[in-house]
Amino acid sequence: MAAVVTPVLTAGIGEADLRDIAVYRGRGGYKQWERAVRDLKPADIQAACDASGLRGRGGAGFPTGKKWSFLPNNDKPRYLVCNCDEAEPGTFKDHMLLEETPHLVLEGILLGAYAIGSHHAFIYIRGEFKAGYAIFMAALAEARKAGFVGKDLFGTGYDLEVTVHRGAGAYICGEETGLLNSLEGKRGEPRLKPPFPAVEGLYGAPTVVNNVETLAYLVPILEKGAAWFASVGTEKSKGYKIVSISGHVNKPGNYEVALGTTVNELIQIAGGMREGRKLVAVQPGGGSSACIFEEHFDCPYDYEHIAKAGSMLGSGAFLAFDETTDFVAAAHNMVRFFAHESCGQCTPCREGGHWLEIVLRRFVEGRGLMSDLDMMRRVSSTITGLNLCALGDSIEPFLKSVLNRFPAQFEARVLKETTHV
Amino acid sequence: MSDRRADFPALLAELKPECDALIAQYEQPRSALLPIIHLFQSREGYTSPEAMRAAAAMLDLTPAVVESTVSFYTLFFRRPVGKYVLQVCRGLSCSISGANDIMAYFREKLGIGHLQTTQDGLFSYEEVECLAACDKPACMQVNLEFVYSLTPAIVDEMIAAMRAGTYATAPMAQTDAPGKTWQVDQNDEVSTGGKSKGARDVSDPDNAGGLGDKAGVIMLDRIVDRDFAFRGRTSERVVLEEPAQIKELVNEDAHH
Ligand SMILES: Cc1cc2nc3c(=O)[nH]c(=O)nc-3n(C[C@H](O)[C@H](O)[C@H](O)COP(=O)(O)O)c2cc1C
Ligand code: SF4
Ligand code: FES
Numbered sequence: 001m002a003a004v005v006t007p008v009l010t011a012g013i014g015e016a017d018l019r020d021i022a023v024y025r026g027r028g029g030y031k032q033w034e035r036a037v038r039d040l041k042p043a044d045i046q047a048a049c050d051a052s053g054l055r056g057r058g059g060a061g062f063p064t065g066k067k068w069s070f071l072p073n074n075d076k077p078r079y080l081v082c083n084c085d086e087a088e089p090g091t092f093k094d095h096m097l098l099e100e101t102p103h104l105v106l107e108g109i110l111l112g113a114y115a116i117g118s119h120h121a122f123i124y125i126r127g128e129f130k131a132g133y134a135i136f137m138a139a140l141a142e143a144r145k146a147g148f149v150g151k152d153l154f155g156t157g158y159d160l161e162v163t164v165h166r167g168a169g170a171y172i173c174g175e176e177t178g179l180l181n182s183l184e185g186k187r188g189e190p191r192l193k194p195p196f197p198a199v200e201g202l203y204g205a206p207t208v209v210n211n212v213e214t215l216a217y218l219v220p221i222l223e224k225g226a227a228w229f230a231s232v233g234t235e236k237s238k239g240y241k242i243v244s245i246s247g248h249v250n251k252p253g254n255y256e257v258a259l260g261t262t263v264n265e266l267i268q269i270a271g272g273m274r275e276g277r278k279l280v281a282v283q284p285g286g287g288s289s290a291c292i293f294e295e296h297f298d299c300p301y302d303y304e305h306i307a308k309a310g311s312m313l314g315s316g317a318f319l320a321f322d323e324t325t326d327f328v329a330a331a332h333n334m335v336r337f338f339a340h341e342s343c344g345q346c347t348p349c350r351e352g353g354h355w356l357e358i359v360l361r362r363f364v365e366g367r368g369l370m371s372d373l374d375m376m377r378r379v380s381s382t383i384t385g386l387n388l389c390a391l392g393d394s395i396e397p398f399l400k401s402v403l404n405r406f407p408a409q410f411e412a413r414v415l416k417e418t419t420h421v
Numbered sequence: 422m423s424d425r426r427a428d429f430p431a432l433l434a435e436l437k438p439e440c441d442a443l444i445a446q447y448e449q450p451r452s453a454l455l456p457i458i459h460l461f462q463s464r465e466g467y468t469s470p471e472a473m474r475a476a477a478a479m480l481d482l483t484p485a486v487v488e489s490t491v492s493f494y495t496l497f498f499r500r501p502v503g504k505y506v507l508q509v510c511r512g513l514s515c516s517i518s519g520a521n522d523i524m525a526y527f528r529e530k531l532g533i534g535h536l537q538t539t540q541d542g543l544f545s546y547e548e549v550e551c552l553a554a555c556d557k558p559a560c561m562q563v564n565l566e567f568v569y570s571l572t573p574a575i576v577d578e579m580i581a582a583m584r585a586g587t588y589a590t591a592p593m594a595q596t597d598a599p600g601k602t603w604q605v606d607q608n609d610e611v612s613t614g615g616k617s618k619g620a621r622d623v624s625d626p627d628n629a630g631g632l633g634d635k636a637g638v639i640m641l642d643r644i645v646d647r648d649f650a651f652r653g654r655t656s657e658r659v660v661l662e663e664p665a666q667i668k669e670l671v672n673e674d675a676h677h
Contacts, residue, residue, distance in 0.1 A: 170493060203448055
């Protein structure tokens with residue numbers, strides 16, 4: 001591996017106006033869609049997806065083809081839902097794809113829907129993406145006019161409708177069952193699993209929820225072949241990934257790289273550290289992930305290696321911290337996020353996040369207690385594993401990782417007269 | 422400002438066809454709840470009790486269920502807000518890249534804090550979670566339009582242009598005067614509920630045997646009708662709506 005960027009989904013962004021359907025089609029756009037409906041069976045797309053080794057880019061990294069295979073055969077309709085609720089702290093790739101290359105996003109949705117035999121697909125767009133919503137609506141209208149969406153597509157008798165649904169401000173609606181409730185017009189509270197959405201999803205029918213980036217990769221996989229995708233990456237992490245790099249680097253941005261590019265190489269790709277400072281920690285997979293440190297900076301950025309390093313690749317949000325970082329404030333910031341976004345159904349998540357936030361706020365103000373340090377470790381580990389969804393289990397990793405790595409920063413915020421206790 | 426409540430029936434009549442089209446997009450009507458609320462809010466500047474009641478009627482839901490759902494989403498304002506809603510990102514990437522200074526600058530410049538509205542009703546200010554634009558800190562949304570790479574000079578210019586009425590992003594509709602905040606206190610009066618069907622239909626309330634019974638009837642009815650629901654998310658904590666209803670009853674009783 002080397003420090004190289006390989007634009008696949010991001011190809012053309014910044015060079016051509018890909019929002020224009022003519023420009024998109026001029027670059028081969030919608031060819032795979034037409035070929036799929038005319039010449040391919042859903043099973044062919046499933047097979048290509050399986051062979052490519054594509055895994056979910058939304059956070060959990062679940063093999064996409066395998067997820068599709070869980071759909072039961074019954075007389076209920078099937079739904080494909082594209083998850084564009086992107087709100088994992090540090091992640092900004094779907095936002096870019098939606099605004100910059102909406103037709104690619106749509107073509108991915110169409111292919112995914114066809115692959116699972118669906119006649120009605122949805123895209124759930126984060127409420128804040130007002131511009132992205134308008135851009136996508138315009139793209140959908142163009143595609144409909146061109147005969148790519150609607151009834152009797154390409155004269156084959158296959159019907160496919162696409163409905164765009166706007167969220168209204170709630171991170172938890174990114175969680176797939178929270179999303180489905182929100183799509184049904186309810187509070188975005190996650191559901192108890194099982195049943196998984198594949199069995200009982202939208203309106204109780206078999207449903208696949210896939211991330212924007214996951215679905216978009218179906219287009220190049222069909223175009224260039226599953227083998228092309230599978231030839232890149234590492235043993236169990238195939239293909240490319242858009243990494244959203246932010247924090248103390250010179251050139252924050254979205255960089256599309258082969259999975260397995262190392263952490264150090266990613267820093268290099270993002271222009272190195274600001275003001276020649278030193279990299280001390282990386283949060284490699286969004287707000288829900290633990291930090292990794294120096295001993296892992298040569299680690300390949302893929303699902304397995306990052307997990308082995310004690311964290312997760314998640315949504316591909318890569319946040320770099322230099323030695324000037326106030327990790328007490330950072331921990332408070334992260335915990336406050338989860339406390340604010342907890343849907344409130346589970347007591348550990350709702351109360352645990354709330355109280356940890358209050359304790360951490362005291363530390364930020366220099367009024368921590370020595371005994372709080374252990375208490376925070378205990379409380380955060382107690383919260384983990386007792387919740388309906390992964391949000392509750394996301395409170396601990398970052399906090400614990402920086403608490404263990406930078407204890408001096410926390411101790412320095414303990415009320416002076418109590419330090420001897 | 423014309424009388425929003427008096428104008429509401431006309432607005433409803435105007436938006437009804439669009440609402441019907443939204444409902445038709447889905448296999449189940451209730452799915453159109455968020456889109457319908459978005460639509461009304463875009464015209465009224467906030468989600469009024471009338472809009473929630475209208476949505477309830479269109480979707481065959483109870484008002485309490487609609488308010489409970491609406492209260493889950495931070496972009497739905499259940500109280501009037503300023504013409505410019507300024508939402509600055511407080512997420513971690515931004516906050517380690519200058520956002521803290523920008524937030525302090527906004528607060529000082531506007532003289533208000535998080536979740537507050539200026540007295541002239543022009544600005545509402547909120548510090549929000551990661552906006553998925555972490556590569557261009559500090560960032561914000563003005564009435565949901567992004568502004569990236571903020572500096573104090575950009576903030577100065579923006580606020581001056583908004584005051585002068587020359588800012589590029591259009592102001593939000595403002596059909597009611599905003600208060601100091603748009604957050605709904607958990608003990609606030611129920612805004613949409615009204616009395617439940619059952620309670621309204623009790624022909625002679627005095628025959629029901631006094632407040633205790635009346636309250637019981639209301640509670641039971643609403644539970645049977647599923648016309649009770651949780652409100653808010655954790656930031657508001659979780660409460661039942663009932664107390665305000667009962668309070669109303671107590672007040673009524675005291676007048677007799
Ligand atoms: C709290 C929480 C928030 C999530 N937010 C998102 C999101 O914004 N976008 C997304 O694609 N997946 C998100 N996920 C993951 C989804 O539940 C789901 O796994 C994903 O959409 C599946 O798509 P994939 O298999 O293509 O990755 C979130 C999960 C949790 C627990
Ligand atoms: S873990 Fe938290 S966010 Fe998830 S369902 Fe429970 S309370 Fe809601
Ligand atoms: S942290 Fe501000 S946009 Fe992500």
